[in-house]
Amino acid sequence: MKQLYHVLGAKQLVRDELEELFESARAMEEVVAAGGDRRYEGRIMTTLFFEASTRTRLSFESAMHRLGGSVIGTENAGQFSSAIKGETLEDSIRILSGYSDVIVMRHTEIGAAKRAAKVAGVPVINAGDGAGEHPTQALLDAYTIKKEFGRIDGLKIAMVGDLTYGRTVHSLSYILANYQDVMIYYIAPENVQIPVNVKRYLDEKGIEYMETDDLDAVAGSVDVLYQTRIQKERFPSVEEYEKASGRYIVDAELMSRMGRESIVLHPLPRAGEITEEVDADPRAAYFRQAVNGLYIRMALIDKCLGGSR
Amino acid sequence: MKQLYHVLGAKQLVRDELEELFESARAMEEVVAAGGDRRYEGRIMTTLFFEASTRTRLSFESAMHRLGGSVIGTENAGQFSSAIKGETLEDSIRILSGYSDVIVMRHTEIGAAKRAAKVAGVPVINAGDGAGEHPTQALLDAYTIKKEFGRIDGLKIAMVGDLTYGRTVHSLSYILANYQDVMIYYIAPENVQIPVNVKRYLDEKGIEYMETDDLDAVAGSVDVLYQTRIQKERFPSVEEYEKASGRYIVDAELMSRMGRESIVLHPLPRAGEITEEVDADPRAAYFRQAVNGLYIRMALIDKCLGGSR
Amino acid sequence: MKQLYHVLGAKQLVRDELEELFESARAMEEVVAAGGDRRYEGRIMTTLFFEASTRTRLSFESAMHRLGGSVIGTENAGQFSSAIKGETLEDSIRILSGYSDVIVMRHTEIGAAKRAAKVAGVPVINAGDGAGEHPTQALLDAYTIKKEFGRIDGLKIAMVGDLTYGRTVHSLSYILANYQDVMIYYIAPENVQIPVNVKRYLDEKGIEYMETDDLDAVAGSVDVLYQTRIQKERFPSVEEYEKASGRYIVDAELMSRMGRESIVLHPLPRAGEITEEVDADPRAAYFRQAVNGLYIRMALIDKCLGGSR
Numbered sequence: 013m014k015q016l017y018h019v020l021g022a023k024q025l026v027r028d029e030l031e032e033l034f035e036s037a038r039a040m041e042e043v044v045a046a047g048g049d050r051r052y053e054g055r056i057m058t059t060l061f062f063e064a065s066t067r068t069r070l071s072f073e074s075a076m077h078r079l080g081g082s083v084i085g086t087e088n089a090g091q092f093s094s095a096i097k098g099e100t101l102e103d104s105i106r107i108l109s110g111y112s113d114v115i116v117m118r119h120t121e122i123g124a125a126k127r128a129a130k131v132a133g134v135p136v137i138n139a140g141d142g143a144g145e146h147p148t149q150a151l152l153d154a155y156t157i158k159k160e161f162g163r164i165d166g167l168k169i170a171m172v173g174d175l176t177y178g179r180t181v182h183s184l185s186y187i188l189a190n191y192q193d194v195m196i197y198y199i200a201p202e203n204v205q206i207p208v209n210v211k212r213y214l215d216e217k218g219i220e221y222m223e224t225d226d227l228d229a230v231a232g233s234v235d236v237l238y239q240t241r242i243q244k245e246r247f248p249s250v251e252e253y254e255k256a257s258g259r260y261i262v263d264a265e266l267m268s269r270m271g272r273e274s275i276v277l278h279p280l281p282r283a284g285e286i287t288e289e290v291d292a293d294p295r296a297a298y299f300r301q302a303v304n305g306l307y308i309r310m311a312l313i314d315k316c317l318g319g320s321r
Numbered sequence: 322m323k324q325l326y327h328v329l330g331a332k333q334l335v336r337d338e339l340e341e342l343f344e345s346a347r348a349m350e351e352v353v354a355a356g357g358d359r360r361y362e363g364r365i366m367t368t369l370f371f372e373a374s375t376r377t378r379l380s381f382e383s384a385m386h387r388l389g390g391s392v393i394g395t396e397n398a399g400q401f402s403s404a405i406k407g408e409t410l411e412d413s414i415r416i417l418s419g420y421s422d423v424i425v426m427r428h429t430e431i432g433a434a435k436r437a438a439k440v441a442g443v444p445v446i447n448a449g450d451g452a453g454e455h456p457t458q459a460l461l462d463a464y465t466i467k468k469e470f471g472r473i474d475g476l477k478i479a480m481v482g483d484l485t486y487g488r489t490v491h492s493l494s495y496i497l498a499n500y501q502d503v504m505i506y507y508i509a510p511e512n513v514q515i516p517v518n519v520k521r522y523l524d525e526k527g528i529e530y531m532e533t534d535d536l537d538a539v540a541g542s543v544d545v546l547y548q549t550r551i552q553k554e555r556f557p558s559v560e561e562y563e564k565a566s567g568r569y570i571v572d573a574e575l576m577s578r579m580g581r582e583s584i585v586l587h588p589l590p591r592a593g594e595i596t597e598e599v600d601a602d603p604r605a606a607y608f609r610q611a612v613n614g615l616y617i618r619m620a621l622i623d624k625c626l627g628g629s630r
Numbered sequence: 631m632k633q634l635y636h637v638l639g640a641k642q643l644v645r646d647e648l649e650e651l652f653e654s655a656r657a658m659e660e661v662v663a664a665g666g667d668r669r670y671e672g673r674i675m676t677t678l679f680f681e682a683s684t685r686t687r688l689s690f691e692s693a694m695h696r697l698g699g700s701v702i703g704t705e706n707a708g709q710f711s712s713a714i715k716g717e718t719l720e721d722s723i724r725i726l727s728g729y730s731d732v733i734v735m736r737h738t739e740i741g742a743a744k745r746a747a748k749v750a751g752v753p754v755i756n757a758g759d760g761a762g763e764h765p766t767q768a769l770l771d772a773y774t775i776k777k778e779f780g781r782i783d784g785l786k787i788a789m790v791g792d793l794t795y796g797r798t799v800h801s802l803s804y805i806l807a808n809y810q811d812v813m814i815y816y817i818a819p820e821n822v823q824i825p826v827n828v829k830r831y832l833d834e835k836g837i838e839y840m841e842t843d844d845l846d847a848v849a850g851s852v853d854v855l856y857q858t859r860i861q862k863e864r865f866p867s868v869e870e871y872e873k874a875s876g877r878y879i880v881d882a883e884l885m886s887r888m889g890r891e892s893i894v895l896h897p898l899p900r901a902g903e904i905t906e907e908v909d910a911d912p913r914a915a916y917f918r919q920a921v922n923g924l925y926i927r928m929a930l931i932d933k934c935l936g937g938s939r
Contacts, residue, residue, distance in 0.1 A: 055665075110920060280412065591717065
């Protein structure tokens with residue numbers, strides 16, 4: 013039996029694999045521009061979402077269709093599926109393995125994707141597991157940086173907002189750890205700063221970083237400002253949430269202090285943490301970033317399906 | 322950049338365009354009879370429904386599949402999507418423009434489709450925006466009249482029921498305003514009669530109409546009786562709703578007073594306002610009308626996708 | 631007009647038809663192994679689920695895609711569709727007949743599938759109607775037995791659990807009634823034993839059966855142990871439910887008393903009525919059974935669509 017290729021976490025990819033993936037994503041841009049192709053006609057993707065995430069789900073489904081494949085799935089398995097009747101995740105995955113060729117999974121619990129991969133008969137792609145990881149988001153973030161600057165080495169990257177519960181900044185940090193001379197600024201109120209396990213990982217890899225709660229002091233010297241949403245549902249209490257929210261707003265004033273070649277990223281959706289006046293600024297790269305999600309996911313699907321043939 | 326073709330409201334189409342669309346819908350009947358074709362293989366439609374409307378959504382999805390295309394979407398974005406996390410409609414549309422080739426949208430607010438079209442990178446089709454418009458329903462209604470009578474000019478058309486909150490009668494009125502010697506009867510209790518802005522539009526176009534609350538007096542002299550459902554959720558209070566509902570029932574008795582060549586239409590679903598005994602009457606055209614929705618939507622998708630190539 | 635082929639209940643199939651269906655399912659295994667085919671490209675299936683059943687729905691959708699077809703549908707029509715606006719099932723079916731080539735339907739009421747078939751313009755497949763029937767589950771159960779033993783004649787088959795409200799055991803009993811020298815053991819607490827109408831049917835067909843509440847006494851002598859879930863929602867009261875639940879657990883200890891050539895089946899999802907330690911036992915056939923659902927459903931779709939061409 014052939015080894016399956018799963019996409020479970022950002023740490024699994026080393027630099028060569030990242031570069032190969034970015035190459036593949038670049039090629040997918042041409043595939044889309046040409047109207048898609050039919051390479052996976054007859055192949056089926058399952059989108060198994062235990063919590064709703066319309067954007068991520070539609071991005072994966074679009075990616076599969078652009079490659080000629082079909083999609084089955086559920087928008088909100090947590091509410092609707094037999095999960096509510098007490099079935100284990102493992103049983104669900106075993107059975108869906110018989111119905112499809114790749115499973116894209118969103119779950120509410122850390123480690124759910126790994127548990128799924130252990131019993132799956134087809135590749136599993138982690139589309140977010142609770143406060144754990146969201147590797148495909150981090151990969152598209154890194155791909156965007158690569159496209160915008162032509163390199164990742166040597167860049168100064170600030171991550172702003174909820175760095176404790178925001179899983180995309182964890183996954184992105186792991187990916188950046190593969191590059192040279194990267195400097196990361198973690199900008200957050202103390203109560204939602206970057207977790208110690210992320211810092212330990214960066215220490216092991218010899219990546220420089222600093223923690224601060226002062227966005228204004230840093231904004232002028234970074235290449236990438238990665239803004240994130242403060243998600244109420246990730247906080248243990250309303251008090252903790254209120255301390256963190258609304259503190260860091262990217263607006264025209266802040267943009268005026270950023271470098272001319274810098275960019276602003278955001279995993280989206282945004283609430284009010286980037287004002288709409290910024291959208292017209294060429295340094296506002298977050299909508300370009302969103303489209304890159306399609307190409308990265310096409311590349312990942314291709315890797316999973318090509319690898320299991 | 323090429324101009325995108327959006328379907329936003331019934332007023333946007335003039336007579337020539339309507340006739341062209343009806344020609345296209347007629348051709349689509351043959352396409353379906355032949356088992357569909359593959360002209361939009363590889364193209365993707367997004368169905369973005371902020372409120373559930375299973376019939377309308379499935380009609381659009383069937384139309385896209387009959388033309389060989391794929392569909393991604395969400396059944397109930399209002400409940401599930403990142404909308405609940407505070408994202409603006411504009412941001413959602415910007416991103417979905419990167420995932421698909423046409424967006425079919427149902428929203429709860431008047432004007433939502435126009436707002437979407439303003440930022441969309443692909444054509445937008447309005448599948449109903451609150452108490453605003455529902456142009457594709459009105460187009461299939463008009464197409465049905467054209468098919469049943471061979472013409473629209475010179476016909477007497479009664480619209481019955483909730484004419485204030487029922488958006489399909491507004492859109493249909495705008496379309497009928499393109500034709501000659503049409504006479505419209507608005508039959509409703511005073512509290513839900515046709516709004517003044519619709520009447521003003523008809524006045525400008527020189528279309529004759531009359532308002533009455535007496536269905537029996539009019540039934541015998543009309544060619545088309547367009548019955549509608551009284552939707553509780555469109556009324557500001559239970560009292561207003563109760564005054565309007567259940568007042569106009571199309572049953573065998575009423576049919577006996579209608580002309581031999583007349584027809585009964587209904588946008589469906591019906592509650593009790595047309596009794597089942599009427600179904601077998603050849604003048605009951607509402608199920609034929611429902612199938613026409615498929616052909617009209619195929620024609621509209623074709624216009625949107627053909628126009629943006 | 632050609633006669634439509636509907637799949638409504640397990641009683642509709644006689645032995646020859648069952649064998650033909652099993653042959654077709656066997657052929658579908660090869661189709662899937664070869665990556666599917668495109669025989670129903672352009673054809674559309676509607677999955678109309680008034681209650682959620684993710685597994686069953688995805689199994690049908692996968693089956694349709696493996697044959698090249700498209701799918702439209704709704705996950706939870708009971709909650710979302712115009713049903714809540716008072717539309718009859720009959721009206722829904724009439725209209726969906728215009729949008730698709732076959733309708734797979736799950737409903738909460740006994741007899742709903744038959745009502746649907748009466749007005750449908752396309753084949754209807756019953757994917758479960760309340761406490762009524764679930765014929766496609768029973769067909770895949772029977773197909774699994776046939777595959778595992780090479781025959782059904784002469785086998786001893788125990789059905790365990792909730793035999794009153796568990797519709798799959800009713801449908802399976804009707805199918806087994808087509809075979810020779812079958813012996814059925816109904817193992818359940820008295821309050822949820824097999825209903826009298828099922829027993830009457832077996833009596834008419836001359837099928838032997840016995841009722842008992844003692845699983846241990848029977849386990850060693852059966853070829854097939856068909857375990858089922860006790861579904862809380864099917865019971866009229868919590869007291870009745872608690873009397874029935876948790877009484878019959880298939881675990882390693884029970885397996886040790888079963889025959890070496892016997893198998894354990896389960897329609898899945900399971901809650902705790904088969905312990906995970908049993909999964910590795912080669913006699914645990916329930917995951918093989920689940921995959922068979924795909925092949926049987928492909929065969930049924932093929933029969934419906936081939937028959938209506």
